[in-house]
Amino acid sequence: MSEPLLEVRDLRTDFALKDRELRVVDGVSLTVEQGQALAIVGESGSGKSVTMRSVMRVLPKTGRIVGGTAKLNGRDVLALSERQMRQVRGREIGMVFQNAMEALNPTLTLERQLTEHLRWHGICDQAEAKRRAIETLGDVGIPEPEKRIRTYPFQLSGGMRQRAMIAMAMVARPKLLIADEPTTAVDVTVQRQILDLLATLKERGTGVIMITHDLGVARYFCDEAIVMYGGRVVEQASVRSLLAEPAHPYSAGLLRSTVEVGGRHRALTPIPGAPPDLAYRPSGCVFHPRCDQAEESCRKNEQPLLPLPTPVPAGGRDVAARPDTTTTTSRVVACWKAVERG
Numbered sequence: 001m002s003e004p005l006l007e008v009r010d011l012r013t014d015f016a017l018k019d020r021e022l023r024v025v026d027g028v029s030l031t032v033e034q035g036q037a038l039a040i041v042g043e044s045g046s047g048k049s050v051t052m053r054s055v056m057r058v059l060p061k062t063g064r065i066v067g068g069t070a071k072l073n074g075r076d077v078l079a080l081s082e083r084q085m086r087q088v089r090g091r092e093i094g095m096v097f098q099n100a101m102e103a104l105n106p107t108l109t110l111e112r113q114l115t116e117h118l119r120w121h122g123i124c125d126q127a128e129a130k131r132r133a134i135e136t137l138g139d140v141g142i143p144e145p146e147k148r149i150r151t152y153p154f155q156l157s158g159g160m161r162q163r164a165m166i167a168m169a170m171v172a173r174p175k176l177l178i179a180d181e182p183t184t185a186v187d188v189t190v191q192r193q194i195l196d197l198l199a200t201l202k203e204r205g206t207g208v209i210m211i212t213h214d215l216g217v218a219r220y221f222c223d224e225a226i227v228m229y230g231g232r233v234v235e236q237a238s239v240r241s242l243l244a245e246p247a248h249p250y251s252a253g254l255l256r257s258t259v260e261v262g263g264r265h266r267a268l269t270p271i272p273g274a275p276p277d278l279a280y281r282p283s284g285c286v287f288h289p290r291c292d293q294a295e296e297s298c299r300k301n302e303q304p305l306l307p308l309p310t311p312v313p314a315g316g317r318d319v320a321a322r323p324d325t326t327t328t329t330s331r332v333v334a335c336w337k338a339v340e341r342g
């Protein structure tokens with residue numbers, strides 16, 4: 001079998017506080033294949049952004065990767081020099097942020113930003129760079145790209161700015177696109193258009209990692225999902241099975257607190273309590289203080305990720321054995337009760 005596009009194993013990242021180190025990413029593993037979309041879901045503060053910023057190696061000064069590997073087509077990007085890493089960023093991995101202004105320079109036209117990006121990576125000459133920049137702006141749905149290329153980011157509407165940022169991330173045609181809550185700052189119509197655009201990129205073979213707190217967004221076009229809580233992965237499953245039957249009580253809580261995209265809206269039931277203060281990580285299962293199913297053992301014992309037994313559907317194993325072409329990973333969950341329930 002060929003190597004995965006991205007394979008992260010046992011990633012650990014700390015932040016230096018005044019008097020101690022704070023572990024905010026604690027042994028995260030994930031895999032993305034070419035043309036596959038992985039959702040990283042979880043409440044605010046669960047470690048989604050820091051996980052992907054660690055892979056991109058764009059952490060704040062106090063952040064430090066203390067363990068793990070992140071192999072992009074077999075090459076561990078965590079072991080690269082900063083100079084080599086600058087070649088990876090933008091060229092092999094594109095990143096789309098929550099706020100377009102974080103990625104766009106307000107003082108430069110789109111033409112300058114897009115062409116300089118291509119020229120800096122030595123991808124093509126100026127004439128070709130301009131041609132590609134116009135083509136990419138068209139690809140992301142910016143009308144009249146030949147004209148719009150001369151505008152500054154502040155002259156664009158919020159939705160168009162978001163598209164321009166995706167164009168920036170895509171112009172060098174990276175194999176992997178990381179989108180960190182790309183639809184949070186835009187209205188529902190633009191949200192839909194951005195998700196359609198990301199779905200098209202996926203169909204063309206780009207691997208996509210979508211960071212979101214909204215399972216409805218994940219459902220829209222992601223194949224696989226990991227659910228993060230307190231810096232750890234608590235469940236990994238295909239989006240389809242996660243939405244149909246979340247195994248971890250936290251995943252089930254997230255699902256109950258999610259508004260559906262494009263479908264029926266259901267009453268929101270927030271998960272009681274608050275995410276953990278990582279400086280005072282609870283003993284045992286990190287979710288136990290908020291879990292209505294927690295028992296003494298959950299308070300005492302850490303919960304490793306364990307495979308969930310595959311249920312035998314009516315009709316027997318032959319049906320279960322039918323290959324599911326949209327998923328590549330097995331289903332795992334960090335809850336012994338969920339594993340026991342099967």
Ligand SMILES: Nc1ncnc2c1ncn2[C@@H]1O[C@H](COP(=O)(O)OP(=O)(O)OP(=O)(O)O)[C@@H](O)[C@H]1O
Nearest residue numbers: 015024043044045046047048049050051060062278
């Ligand atoms: N510069 C920093 N110094 C110390 N702690 C930090 C820093 N940046 C993030 N953290 C902590 O790391 C943890 C994970 O943050 P992260 O931004 O990855 O969460 P998230 O799941 O992406 O949430 P959100 O959806 O709000 O972005 C949080 O507890 C956060 O407080």
